Amino acid sequence: MKSLQEQETELLQKESGILTAKLQRRSFLQYAGAGVAGVALIAAGCKKDKSTPGLDSGVDLGTGDIGILNYAYALEQLEGAFYDAVVKSPYASISPAELSLLTDIRDHELAHREFFKKALGTSAIVGLEVNFSSINFADRTSVLATAKAFEDLGVSAYNGAGKLLKTAKYLEVAGKIVSVEARHAALIRDLISNGTFADATTVDGNGLDVARTPIQVLTIAKTYIKTAVNASNLPTS
Amino acid sequence: MNIVNILEEIEKVDGEVYERLNPRRAAMKSFYGFGSKVALAALPMALGSMFKKAYGQTSSGVIGVLNFALTLEYLEYNFYQTAINTPGLIPAGTPAAGAINTIRDHELAHVNLLKSAITTSGGTPVAYTAASFDFTGKNNFPAVFSDYPTFLAVAQVFEDTGVRAYKGQAGALMSSPGILQTALQIHSVEARHASHIRQMRKAPAGGGVTALKPWITGANDSGVAAAAASYAGEDNVTQLDINIPGLGFSVNASTEAFDEPLTMPQVLSIASLFIK
Numbered sequence: 001m002k003s004l005q006e007q008e009t010e011l012l013q014k015e016s017g018i019l020t021a022k023l024q025r026r027s028f029l030q031y032a033g034a035g036v037a038g039v040a041l042i043a044a045g046c047k048k049d050k051s052t053p054g055l056d057s058g059v060d061l062g063t064g065d066i067g068i069l070n071y072a073y074a075l076e077q078l079e080g081a082f083y084d085a086v087v088k089s090p091y092a093s094i095s096p097a098e099l100s101l102l103t104d105i106r107d108h109e110l111a112h113r114e115f116f117k118k119a120l121g122t123s124a125i126v127g128l129e130v131n132f133s134s135i136n137f138a139d140r141t142s143v144l145a146t147a148k149a150f151e152d153l154g155v156s157a158y159n160g161a162g163k164l165l166k167t168a169k170y171l172e173v174a175g176k177i178v179s180v181e182a183r184h185a186a187l188i189r190d191l192i193s194n195g196t197f198a199d200a201t202t203v204d205g206n207g208l209d210v211a212r213t214p215i216q217v218l219t220i221a222k223t224y225i226k227t228a229v230n231a232s233n234l235p236t237s
Numbered sequence: 238m239n240i241v242n243i244l245e246e247i248e249k250v251d252g253e254v255y256e257r258l259n260p261r262r263a264a265m266k267s268f269y270g271f272g273s274k275v276a277l278a279a280l281p282m283a284l285g286s287m288f289k290k291a292y293g294q295t296s297s298g299v300i301g302v303l304n305f306a307l308t309l310e311y312l313e314y315n316f317y318q319t320a321i322n323t324p325g326l327i328p329a330g331t332p333a334a335g336a337i338n339t340i341r342d343h344e345l346a347h348v349n350l351l352k353s354a355i356t357t358s359g360g361t362p363v364a365y366t367a368a369s370f371d372f373t374g375k376n377n378f379p380a381v382f383s384d385y386p387t388f389l390a391v392a393q394v395f396e397d398t399g400v401r402a403y404k405g406q407a408g409a410l411m412s413s414p415g416i417l418q419t420a421l422q423i424h425s426v427e428a429r430h431a432s433h434i435r436q437m438r439k440a441p442a443g444g445g446v447t448a449l450k451p452w453i454t455g456a457n458d459s460g461v462a463a464a465a466a467s468y469a470g471e472d473n474v475t476q477l478d479i480n481i482p483g484l485g486f487s488v489n490a491s492t493e494a495f496d497e498p499l500t501m502p503q504v505l506s507i508a509s510l511f512i513k
Contacts, residue, residue: 107493178421180493187451198343207350208350
């Protein structure tokens with residue numbers, strides 16, 4: 001993250017028409033009714049941060065709506081590969097009911113993946129190589145914990161990406177997918193511990209699910225993605 | 238939160254934001270220059286008063302969507318609260334009771350959040366109480382609070398409809414990115430509820446609807462004929478002109494993988510069955 005000073009310099013250059021005028025402290029204070037001064041404005045420290053450590057080189061997701069769709073495609077590739085591995089080699093003594101549910105989820109994720117690939121056409125990123133070395137596919141606990149992490153992450157990813165899309169039909173299709181991911185997330189959570197489908201680890205006191213920015217999501221996801229991904233051109237607002 | 242960023246965003250859609258905030262412009266110039274010295278604690282208050290003065294209210298379209306959502310949340314909250322208040326309906330001391338309490342808590346939180354968002358935006362929130370609703374759906378579900386499986390069936394229909402209702406309004410909120418994100422964050426919670434209620438209906442006590450899945454297969458998979466309107470179009474298999482079965486997937490998987498939206502008139506028509 002850049003220092004506040006750097007950010008302000010950047011702003012000054014960008015918004016020179018507004019910013020070159022002399023500071024008029026008194027009029028602002030009167031206007032805003034803020035009588036207290038002197039504490040650093042910490043909030044400004046989150047100015048669009050273009051530095052994306054570990055996500056600034058490699059397969060370029062692209063810009064604008066295409067970038068966001070490629071970002072979704074990357075996540076669906078990850079989920080698809082995971083459930084494909086789960087279903088091909090299920091954990092020990094898996095019940096028919098669980099295998100059936102996980103097979104359904106596998107099909108949904110692969111459908112999402114292939115849909116994005118087709119929709120993106122020549123703009124689609126390449127197939128990503130995954131790294132599942134931290135997952136024990138023979139162990140139910142390991143598989144379901146990973147599934148929960150992926151599904152909750154996917155929900156938070158779509159929740160955070162919706163406002164970055166500029167085209168209504170893309171927003172609509174993202175909305176069609178995210179609720180299915182949430183249905184998966186709730187089911188996986190209930191398989192791990194019945195009743196945790198929407199507990200306080202994912203729904204806050206306002207009844208809101210988690211939303212994450214692409215950078216936050218990919219920073220978590222890249223543990224499982226071997227191919228380097230460049231997310232630095234994605235829209236941030 | 239970042240005031241500078243927020244102002245930049247607003248400026249993109251409203252080039253005169255700074256003029257609106259203070260016609261003399263001086264205040265906003267000051268704001269930029271002075272930003273690093275403003276007390277953080279005073280910021281939200283300062284912002285609130287600034288925007289209220291500048292815009293008076295959020296666009297009536299956005300407030301309309303928020304009131305629409307609030308109506309549905311009132312319906313859901315009062316539905317679960319009435320069920321919880323009905324002795325012997327939800328098996329006491331079971332995970333089911335815990336789940337219904339959790340869902341009720343979320344619906345109430347949504348009611349309060351939306352009320353506050355509408356008021357803050359300068360609108361007037363709609364107001365409903367339990368007495369405003371007829372949960373038998375004009376006698377389509379006379380046993381809704383006496384028969385547990387019927388209660389769960391109606392709950393599933395409410396949750397699935399709620400998911401579709403929020404989804405259908407996303408496009409109308411694109412001009413208000415913050416509100417859009419909040420709506421999406423509610424939307425996925427409703428989907429989590431739907432998933433769990435569907436699992437509850439599979440259990441013997443919940444009605445033993447074993448064919449039901451946490452996701453929607455085809456159109457009306459609820460087993461409730463009267464709920465057909467809530468599932469109309471869920472059997473769609475074409476997304477952005479791409480035929481999903483054509484990519485090598487079964488029709489069932491193709492419908493399950495994508496939930497479909499409902500328009501506001503469709504949802505209001507369904508809701509009118511339950512509003513006195």
